[in-house]
Amino acid sequence: MPNISRDEVAHLAKLARLAVTEEELDVFAGQLDQILDAVAAVGEVAKDDIPPTSHAVPLTNVFRADEVRPGLTQQQALAGAPAAEEGRFRVPRILGEEQ
Amino acid sequence: MTAVAELMDYAEVVERFDPVLGLEVHVELSTRTKMFCGCANLFGGKPNTHVCPTCLGLPGALPVMNGRAVESAIRIGLALNCEIAEWCRFARKNYFYPDMPKNFQTSQYDEPIAFDGHLDVVLDDGEVVRVGIERAHMEEDTGKSLHVGGATGRIHGAEHSLLDYNRAGVPLIEIVTKPITGTGERAPEVARAYVTALRDLLRAMDVSDVRMDQGSLRCDANVSLMRKGASEFGTRTETKNVNSLRSVERAVRYEMTRQAAVLAGGGTVKQETRHFQEADGTTSSGRTKETAEDYRYFPEPDLVPVAPSREWVEQLRATLPELPWERRKRIQQEWNLTDEELRDLINTGAADLVAATVDAGAEPGEARSWWVQYLTQQANAREVELADLPITPAQVARVIELVKSGELTNKLAREVVQGVLAGEGGPDEVVDRRGLKVVSDDSALLAAVDEALAAQPDVAEKIRGGKVQAAGAIVGAVMKATKGQADAKRVRELILERVGG
Numbered sequence: 001m002p003n004i005s006r007d008e009v010a011h012l013a014k015l016a017r018l019a020v021t022e023e024e025l026d027v028f029a030g031q032l033d034q035i036l037d038a039v040a041a042v043g044e045v046a047k048d049d050i051p052p053t054s055h056a057v058p059l060t061n062v063f064r065a066d067e068v069r070p071g072l073t074q075q076q077a078l079a080g081a082p083a084a085e086e087g088r089f090r091v092p093r094i095l096g097e098e099q
Numbered sequence: 100m101t102a103v104a105e106l107m108d109y110a111e112v113v114e115r116f117d118p119v120l121g122l123e124v125h126v127e128l129s130t131r132t133k134m135f136c137g138c139a140n141l142f143g144g145k146p147n148t149h150v151c152p153t154c155l156g157l158p159g160a161l162p163v164m165n166g167r168a169v170e171s172a173i174r175i176g177l178a179l180n181c182e183i184a185e186w187c188r189f190a191r192k193n194y195f196y197p198d199m200p201k202n203f204q205t206s207q208y209d210e211p212i213a214f215d216g217h218l219d220v221v222l223d224d225g226e227v228v229r230v231g232i233e234r235a236h237m238e239e240d241t242g243k244s245l246h247v248g249g250a251t252g253r254i255h256g257a258e259h260s261l262l263d264y265n266r267a268g269v270p271l272i273e274i275v276t277k278p279i280t281g282t283g284e285r286a287p288e289v290a291r292a293y294v295t296a297l298r299d300l301l302r303a304m305d306v307s308d309v310r311m312d313q314g315s316l317r318c319d320a321n322v323s324l325m326r327k328g329a330s331e332f333g334t335r336t337e338t339k340n341v342n343s344l345r346s347v348e349r350a351v352r353y354e355m356t357r358q359a360a361v362l363a364g365g366g367t368v369k370q371e372t373r374h375f376q377e378a379d380g381t382t383s384s385g386r387t388k389e390t391a392e393d394y395r396y397f398p399e400p401d402l403v404p405v406a407p408s409r410e411w412v413e414q415l416r417a418t419l420p421e422l423p424w425e426r427r428k429r430i431q432q433e434w435n436l437t438d439e440e441l442r443d444l445i446n447t448g449a450a451d452l453v454a455a456t457v458d459a460g461a462e463p464g465e466a467r468s469w470w471v472q473y474l475t476q477q478a479n480a481r482e483v484e485l486a487d488l489p490i491t492p493a494q495v496a497r498v499i500e501l502v503k504s505g506e507l508t509n510k511l512a513r514e515v516v517q518g519v520l521a522g523e524g525g526p527d528e529v530v531d532r533r534g535l536k537v538v539s540d541d542s543a544l545l546a547a548v549d550e551a552l553a554a555q556p557d558v559a560e561k562i563r564g565g566k567v568q569a570a571g572a573i574v575g576a577v578m579k580a581t582k583g584q585a586d587a588k589r590v591r592e593l594i595l596e597r598v599g600g
Binding site for chain 1: 130131132136137138139145146147148149150151152154155157163164165166167168169186188193195197245246247258259260261262263264393395397398400402403404405406407
């Protein structure tokens with residue numbers, strides 16, 4: 001039976017870059033437990049003869065021809081950027097990363 | 100700032116430890132468009148001009164696979180003697196880093212398109228090492244970041260990065276070896292030979308530019324050591340930023356000597372990413388990697404599975420070109436080379452280039468001489484691999500053709516090649532721009548001949564007296580007067596005509 005710890009919630013929150021308060025850690029741990037229980041119930045019905053389904057539509061091999069299609073101009077591409085410089089997206093320095 | 104690492108003498112390293120290698124090579128495919136959208140796949144260009152909602156990760160944009168890239172992936176798998184998956188999917192690799200605007204990389208996780216193959220690698224002395232291939236999978240490249248400010252200092256607020264997403268979404272194939280064991284002291288050499296063989300193979304298949312200096316072929320080297328007699332692998336490090344074949348060899352060797360010193364001193368090797376420093380051949384500690392679990396892989400819902408039919412796979416197998424090592428066997432016979440001559444050709448990296456030049460219409464002897472002599476000198480002077488010189492076999496073949504037709508002298512031909520290497524365009528363009536045509540107008544040459552003969556009457560007398568070899572001095576004077584743009588053979592003929600007549 002799933003049993004999500006506060007630490008695991010904190011770790012997941014960190015990976016997802018979510019600011020989660022101490023109280024929320026408890027709340028979410030309980031809620032995530034419930035969700036995992038529900039999914040586990042599906043697992044009990046679907047035995048080995050039913051492979052996990054990732055795609056509901058029975059389609060394979062949908063390919064595009066290797067032909068260039070017009071995209072955005074530099075101006076359009078940067079239009080929604082909070083900051084831009086020299087035709088590039090400007091972002092804060094990434095901490096702890098050596099170049 | 101960082102302490103200089105202790106190193107163990109290499110001879111002692113291989114006496115006490117057995118190295119284990121794992122090489123991950125990323126290859127950018129040279130398709131016309133990106134992996135999941137129709138943006139042009141071009142090197143360079145103005146920043147953020149080959150982008151669209153899909154590769155910028157804008158909400159609602161949907162990816163569609165580039166069929167040509169899937170084909171290339173299967174062909175690469177086949178050339179590496181891999182099994183081709185009957186059914187496989189893409190997955191999302193989740194992480195936050197500004198070079199990936201979607202906040203996940205579309206990659207393959209536990210279902211690579213190709214797996215379980217091998218590549219036979221020939222070392223300099225002819226020894227063959229079989230390198231196992233674990234998998235080759237499809238994924239997409241990231242954008243390019245430019246880090247601004249704070250190169251020396253660490254003033255936080257002042258530093259930022261600038262991002263260009265032209266490369267984001269370019270098709271990549273990641274090729275991962277199985278652990279390479281039992282190579283002992285030759286491990287660094289094996290690593291280099293493997294990447295070289297892979298590069299030659301991919302070039303012959305025409306699926307990638309395979310330019311390490313431009314990043315279209317990149318190698319990450321995993322290295323670990325185990326004590327002699329041990330059966331369990333040691334902790335490995337992964338060295339990135341290895342941008343040339345020579346660096347592959349140096350990086351592996353350096354990590355071996357560094358890790359050995361750590362282990363011999365009673366320490367433990369830390370599992371981490373390290374960065375290769377081209378300047379001094381060392382590696383330095385980078386970030387501690389997120390674990391596979393932290394990437395929270397899950398099947399990509401926006402892309403349907405790939406299920407290559409066996410018929411399609413066989414059709415693609417039939418498109419594989421003559422492989423480099425087969426071609427080498429053939430050219431050895433056709434050009435009548437000794438094993439040693441062939442090995443020299445291979446070791447200078449010239450074999451495939453010469454073969455391609457011959458395929459482009461040049462005579463084998465001429466093609467060989469250009470690549471092995473003049474161009475090898477140029478590559479050495481620039482400290483690059485022969486294949487990385489900015490000149491193609493077709494261009495070399497064209498220069499040879501121009502010499503053969505008398506439009507260029509050998510001296511002018513070298514100047515033309517210099518121009519091509521300097522980025523002035525193809526041979527014909529350089530000839531036009533630099534005005535390097537041979538002076539083939541006899542009247543212009545005759546004027547120069549007359550002048551030279553008049554200036555050196557004693558020599559003219561000697562020639563008249565039957566000492567034909569004395570004409571050399573006059574030829575030299577004419578060549579000087581025409582700045583080398585005359586055909587020496589024709590000049591000699593004209594001199595003899597003049598003196599004789």
